[in-house]
Amino acid sequence: MTMSMTLPDPSEPLLVYEDLNVWRGEAHVLHGVSFTVPTGRVTALLGRNGVGKTTTLLATLGLLPAGGRVSFAGTDLIGLPTHMIARLGIGYVPEDREVFSGLTVEENLRLAERQGEKPRYHLVFELFPDLALRRRQTAGTLSGGQQQMLSLARALLNPNRLLLIDEPTKGLAPIVVENLIEALSKAVGETTVVLVEQNLGVAAEVAEQAVVLDEGRVVFSGPMRQLVADSDLAGRLLGVSIR
Amino acid sequence: MTTFILITVTGLGLAGLYFLLASGLSLIFGLMHVLNLAHGALFGLGGYTAWLVMDRLSVVHDPGLRFVIALLVAAAVGFGAGGVMERALIRRLYGRLVDQVLLTVGLGLALVALFGGLWGYDPLVLDQPRWFGEVTHVLGARIPNSRLLILLVALASFGGLLLFLDRTRHGLVIRAGVENPNMVRALGIDVERSFTLVFAVGGMLAAIGGTLGAVFFNGISPALGTNQLVFAFIVVVIGGMGSVAGTALGALLVALTQQYVNFYAATGLGDVAVVFLLALVLMIRPQGLLGKVAP
Numbered sequence: 001m002t003m004s005m006t007l008p009d010p011s012e013p014l015l016v017y018e019d020l021n022v023w024r025g026e027a028h029v030l031h032g033v034s035f036t037v038p039t040g041r042v043t044a045l046l047g048r049n050g051v052g053k054t055t056t057l058l059a060t061l062g063l064l065p066a067g068g069r070v071s072f073a074g075t076d077l078i079g080l081p082t083h084m085i086a087r088l089g090i091g092y093v094p095e096d097r098e099v100f101s102g103l104t105v106e107e108n109l110r111l112a113e114r115q116g117e118k119p120r121y122h123l124v125f126e127l128f129p130d131l132a133l134r135r136r137q138t139a140g141t142l143s144g145g146q147q148q149m150l151s152l153a154r155a156l157l158n159p160n161r162l163l164l165i166d167e168p169t170k171g172l173a174p175i176v177v178e179n180l181i182e183a184l185s186k187a188v189g190e191t192t193v194v195l196v197e198q199n200l201g202v203a204a205e206v207a208e209q210a211v212v213l214d215e216g217r218v219v220f221s222g223p224m225r226q227l228v229a230d231s232d233l234a235g236r237l238l239g240v241s242i243r
Numbered sequence: 244m245t246t247f248i249l250i251t252v253t254g255l256g257l258a259g260l261y262f263l264l265a266s267g268l269s270l271i272f273g274l275m276h277v278l279n280l281a282h283g284a285l286f287g288l289g290g291y292t293a294w295l296v297m298d299r300l301s302v303v304h305d306p307g308l309r310f311v312i313a314l315l316v317a318a319a320v321g322f323g324a325g326g327v328m329e330r331a332l333i334r335r336l337y338g339r340l341v342d343q344v345l346l347t348v349g350l351g352l353a354l355v356a357l358f359g360g361l362w363g364y365d366p367l368v369l370d371q372p373r374w375f376g377e378v379t380h381v382l383g384a385r386i387p388n389s390r391l392l393i394l395l396v397a398l399a400s401f402g403g404l405l406l407f408l409d410r411t412r413h414g415l416v417i418r419a420g421v422e423n424p425n426m427v428r429a430l431g432i433d434v435e436r437s438f439t440l441v442f443a444v445g446g447m448l449a450a451i452g453g454t455l456g457a458v459f460f461n462g463i464s465p466a467l468g469t470n471q472l473v474f475a476f477i478v479v480v481i482g483g484m485g486s487v488a489g490t491a492l493g494a495l496l497v498a499l500t501q502q503y504v505n506f507y508a509a510t511g512l513g514d515v516a517v518v519f520l521l522a523l524v525l526m527i528r529p530q531g532l533l534g535k536v537a538p
Contacts, residue, residue, distance in 0.1 A: 102535070
């Protein structure tokens, strides 16, 4: 018997959400969310605070119980344990960085190494040379920007097929944001990305697709340029004005 | 001065026992947020296993060698029992604190009753090598060799545990898991396997402690481990949940306070002093001396 691995068709979406429902305690946060994430593109997941963006990412990773269907390259993720979902080739950069503060930079990265995959240290140290200089430094003593670099480096260490990135610029100084976005754009290449971002300017810079959530429902799904071009629409959905 | 040295070395030996019992508790709580109230029974299990080996393994004539075998067998039994406890019982109850407490209290009581049913409630004296009863002169004080042995084994266990946590991938996963188990999972690591390993290692350390405790307390009785569990919890709280170095520091503080107060103030006051020490630490540093504030 021979086994063959089917490569994903770039014209097919890599990630498909169908009727995703998530409760957090008593609160029904996501109400039948459905959208697709095209292969090899950056899709921005936008919306005001508390509309369910982070919840969508957590449910994708199996960190919250969910109903409905989340399909990644044909594999249904609902019900799979988180570590199995990550091993399918999904990297995660959480909202508050969540680096292991008691471990060194090197240990944080070593932890992210996956069996059977060659860790891409050359790539992460090329993107974030500061981390190479601080290998022995405890992650808890790094600045916010350096912690964000480490969090991104952890996700980029393996050749993931999908990156889930949650508000990478949150709380960072503009100059740090600029450097981070530049590094992210370089690193992502052909990788599919779901980017949760409050800063519409940043999202518009890196994303080709946009999905807007409001009160746990999808209210817009389409090209980012369409959203950016229509300032009334963006203002109504996101509460921001675009110049 | 010689009395002070003797009391200090005895206190250090007791600290070693507390460390062996408390380190597993601390890691289990730190990683899984499980209060394992049956952990003391693993201390007892280690003591009874060692007693059985010393009593029945007559084919090994040298009592020193027999004790080494007893210690290793007890460690292996504790390792297996800790792992089985997690796999068979605790795993179903993660996140259900009340159920965990009920289960582990019940399990602890059941094991104590089982030990009593099998071997009676009177202490069983461990057959010891003659060298244990001899003394070594330390700065003029006559220190029983058994105290030095307990101290050495506890130090070796502490060093071994630190090496395990510092130098192995399992140790790295455990240290990270104590901080943020969900992020460890999101990196593709099956953290549940580490849960079993931590229970097993905790069981092993407790069983080593039980073997040495049978020497220190001149015998093993069913509730010996459960009685020590209260002090082990105090050690964990003083040191900081999840911190191995904190546990070692807490064990030293608790054991030495007990010994000095019992000798220089009044017998029995040592336990009261330990409770005051606990209250003091909780007022000044509620997360424990080397513990971290929960995010």
